[in-house]
Amino acid sequence: MKVIVANHAGFCFGVKRAVEKAYEQLNKKDNIKTYTLGELIHNPHVVNDLYEKGIKSIEDINSINENSRIIIRTHGISEDLYSKLKEKNLEIEDMTCPFVKKVQNIVKKYYNNGYNIIIVGDEKHPEVRGVNGWCNNTAYIINSSENMEIIPKFNKACVVAQTTITQEQWEKVLKILKNKVKELISFNTICDATNKRQKAAEELSHIVDIMIVIGGKKSSNTQKLKKICEKNCKKTYQIESKEELNLILFKKDYTIGITAGASTPGYIINDVVNELMYKKGE
Ligand code: SF4
Structure with a gap:
């Protein structure tokens, strides 16, 4: 054979960076307990290894003490959750991938300028949920060109992509959107x-x-x-x-x-x- x-x-650059940062924490001698907000990456081997070495993943920040350290994974989080982490006085290691950060920034900017936001991606995916949290959770989220009926006719909208969708998925949706939105600003944010x-x-x-x-x-x-x-x-x-x-x-x-x-x-x-x-x- x-x-x-x-x-x-x-491993892509974003994941490599986040995993290295997590393992780096194990060498710190400051007695601050480190957690990841959600499983660090979608790989059970790495998640289990970190758990065994003392870095647990949590879903709810109320389950941990103040002054803990929290790692934000590559998928990023909503603006609101950011504030909650700060209010709780947690030490933040922000490993949001720069490609995801870029999507969050675009969404925030155009939402503040009065555009409707459309995200092409999976509404249940943490990255998409996080990005939606930078436009006050008002985004229209579509996964394929088959469920376009949820998008009303807009005068102006800004459309971005979940970083991991396929080019084909993006192009099909964009083609239909161009007929539905008068002023459409599109950012193909599929990562390199x-x-x-x-x-x-x-x-x-x-x-x-x-x-x-x-x-x-x-x-x-x-x-x-x-x-x-x-x-x-x-x-x-x-x-x-x-x-x-x-x-x-x-x-x-x-x-x-x-x-x-x-x-x-x-x-x-x-x-x-x-x-x-x-x-x-x-
Ligand atoms: S956005 Fe791309 S580079 Fe960043 S973590 Fe996701 S797949 Fe990796």
Whole structure:
């Protein structure tokens, strides 16, 4: 079997920075307890490792004492929650990815200038919920060109993208919006890391027999990679770790493509590749 790893796969810059910051806290000798606000990244291995080393993830800031340290993850948070963290006197390590911060700033600016805000993305995703919190939670959130009826006809609106959606998703929605909104200002805020991973995965999925997409089940960008690969390679599987390879049937003449979501650490990708090297296939 031949194994090819996509040119861009695994930890993106934003996730790498947040994970490094979390591990850095373990070396501090100041006796301040550190928490992450929500699971730091969509990867159970990293989240469990941090937990075992003493950095727990919390959902509710009322569950922790004042003067604790809190890490804001790459997805960012709402403006309101920011104020609450400060009121509680928590030490903040803000790891909001700069690409997400940019979306928050755009939304705040145009909302304050009287524009309706539209976010193309998943309304349940923490990044989108956070961005919505910079326009007083008034944004219209649409995930695909199929639910456009929720958008009324506007005179002026500003549209942004969740950083991890696909280019195709964005273009389809934008095309329809242009007919619905008189004055539409659009910002394609899909991040560079997402673009690169998606393009590399797409290219690879054309030339392999099986695509393995490594990443947390809750990871939005990993799910998108899987969708993209499935279009060209019917045998596309999403796994979180090498153990799940046992559920997949490999043939010895197969070429296997590997890609990984932005929250998948390099050591998990290496584990999967090494495991495949030892597999003989049928
Ligand atoms: S996927 Fe993009 S926006 Fe999200 S953390 Fe990584 S670099 Fe930042």
